[in-house]
Amino acid sequence: MTKMKVEVLDRRQFVVAAGAGAAALITGISGANATPEKAMELMTKLTNGGAAKAMDGKIKVDLPEIAENGNTVPVKVSVDSAMTADDYVKSVHLVSEGNPGPEMASFHFTPASGKANAAARMRLAKTQNVVGIAEMSNGTIYMSKTQVKVTIGGCGG
Amino acid sequence: MAKARVKAPKKAKAGDIVTIKTLITHKMESGRRKNKKTGKLIPRHIIDKFTAKFDGVEFFSSDWHGAVSANPYMSFSFRAEKSGEFEFIWHDEKGEETVKKSKITVA
Amino acid sequence: MTKMTILKRSQMLAAVLGGMMIGLGTSNTVVADELAAFKVGDMHSGYVYTAKETRALQDDDFENPGMLWVEEGEALWSKAGANGKSCASCHEDPASTMKGVAAAYPKYDAKTKKMITIEQVINREIVEKTGGKAVKWESKQLLSLTAFVAYQSRGMPLAVKTDGEAAPFLAKGKAFFYKRRGQLDMACKHCHEDNAGNMIRADLLSQGQGNGFPTYRLKWQKIGSLHRRFRGCNKNIRAKPFKSGSDEYVNLELFVKSRGAGLKMESPSVRR
Numbered sequence: 001m002t003k004m005k006v007e008v009l010d011r012r013q014f015v016v017a018a019g020a021g022a023a024a025l026i027t028g029i030s031g032a033n034a035t036p037e038k039a040m041e042l043m044t045k046l047t048n049g050g051a052a053k054a055m056d057g058k059i060k061v062d063l064p065e066i067a068e069n070g071n072t073v074p075v076k077v078s079v080d081s082a083m084t085a086d087d088y089v090k091s092v093h094l095v096s097e098g099n100p101g102p103e104m105a106s107f108h109f110t111p112a113s114g115k116a117n118a119a120a121r122m123r124l125a126k127t128q129n130v131v132g133i134a135e136m137s138n139g140t141i142y143m144s145k146t147q148v149k150v151t152i153g154g155c156g157g
Numbered sequence: 158m159a160k161a162r163v164k165a166p167k168k169a170k171a172g173d174i175v176t177i178k179t180l181i182t183h184k185m186e187s188g189r190r191k192n193k194k195t196g197k198l199i200p201r202h203i204i205d206k207f208t209a210k211f212d213g214v215e216f217f218s219s220d221w222h223g224a225v226s227a228n229p230y231m232s233f234s235f236r237a238e239k240s241g242e243f244e245f246i247w248h249d250e251k252g253e254e255t256v257k258k259s260k261i262t263v264a
Numbered sequence: 265m266t267k268m269t270i271l272k273r274s275q276m277l278a279a280v281l282g283g284m285m286i287g288l289g290t291s292n293t294v295v296a297d298e299l300a301a302f303k304v305g306d307m308h309s310g311y312v313y314t315a316k317e318t319r320a321l322q323d324d325d326f327e328n329p330g331m332l333w334v335e336e337g338e339a340l341w342s343k344a345g346a347n348g349k350s351c352a353s354c355h356e357d358p359a360s361t362m363k364g365v366a367a368a369y370p371k372y373d374a375k376t377k378k379m380i381t382i383e384q385v386i387n388r389e390i391v392e393k394t395g396g397k398a399v400k401w402e403s404k405q406l407l408s409l410t411a412f413v414a415y416q417s418r419g420m421p422l423a424v425k426t427d428g429e430a431a432p433f434l435a436k437g438k439a440f441f442y443k444r445r446g447q448l449d450m451a452c453k454h455c456h457e458d459n460a461g462n463m464i465r466a467d468l469l470s471q472g473q474g475n476g477f478p479t480y481r482l483k484w485q486k487i488g489s490l491h492r493r494f495r496g497c498n499k500n501i502r503a504k505p506f507k508s509g510s511d512e513y514v515n516l517e518l519f520v521k522s523r524g525a526g527l528k529m530e531s532p533s534v535r536r
Contacts, residue, residue: 071226071227072226072227073226074230083236096224099224100189101222101223101224103222103224104222104224104225105219105220105221105222105224105225106219106220107217107218107219107233108217108218108219108220109216109217110215110216110217111236112211112214112216112217112235112236112238113216113217113233113234113235113236114174114175114234114235114236115174115234116234117176117232117233117234118217118219118231118232118233119230119231119232119233120219120225120226120229120230120231120232121225121226121229121230122224122225122226123187123223123224123225123226124224
């Protein structure tokens, strides 16, 4: 294999490689990013305070371990529920801990949905946790956190 | 109107849970990108709400933010009970709506 | 003058990105059999170097975002131009009249006495046959029509003619591929021939084939042309890019497609 010696990558590429500039590259500006605290604030708001008593289980959020490109990351949510009139999933919220803003998408179901399943494609500005929070019709809340590694490509992405 | 496509079954048995898939062209401009030439922020323009109805009654909806990818894909489920018509509505922040309809026969 | 270290995948594992790369390594280890359709001898389609989630987007016609442009092209095919004629007026059913057409471009053009790409032919037809104005290379109309025409060759092998009148242009395209350029002083071959299959930081290098274009590139969040990709690559090595449709890129396209002869067309493919 041909190997060429390197003097130095230009400073911007270094910053990018360190991850700090990742958000800037994808979003155009590097400003205050979402944090786990901001994400929790949003979840509390979306669930009218319910997020604080979120439990594990029932909700599954499928995301790739490594996103080939942060612009389009396929995500699947599914919540274990029979979706009957007495017991169904009202909403599932996806919240970001590392994007410029924590809000991503919310899915609202009814018993007529049959299954609390949804699939979409999201933007992730950098390696981060994506939080899925499910609100049941009886008020219980379930939460799951998944880490997705987002890489910056070799030649500017 | 943006260009949308829907994959929904035309036939089902009563009680079947079917999967509906949708895709629509839209830049989903987050409002955080800068115009490379002028340095100014490109104004935000996204689809903020997707709604699925059956015979006029909403059974699924989704709120979208700037984190939703361009040319958004959305798939979800529906329990088929009787024959009727689906209506899928994409609403963008500027008030523009794209609507697609699809019929299903349930035996 | 700065140059770049292109590390072997195993060396990358030891580098800063450590654990992350182990995941990347295993996700790209595939059984040879399932990718046989994407290889012709040593030539591999970009599909081989694409992550499995991205491949899944290409494999399903409904989920493939590039198909939105194919649909748009289908609508434009029958849309009457200023003189009342559309593509359909002469070419009728595209599934038969356009079958295999895109796979053979670029072709030698007797009028201009040089190679011509499918985009240039489509633009010429718009002007000469439908009374329209030529459209920009990366415009929605041209991308849609190109995607639609290329789609009619999907599954067919790249088959550009490189002998006779095309020969001197092939030589120019080949020379471009092997010539160093830009501040990074690199030629196409340094990544796409010498290091295909190796990592360049966090990207897996492909062979730079042209069988998937126009492609829905996740980075662009839309479909784009081969010449757009050439421009991007040239900018990445800090070389001044040529214009889409320039002689340099048309000849390079001829060489790239002859190099990948036999690879099946995948337009519209999905790549990162």
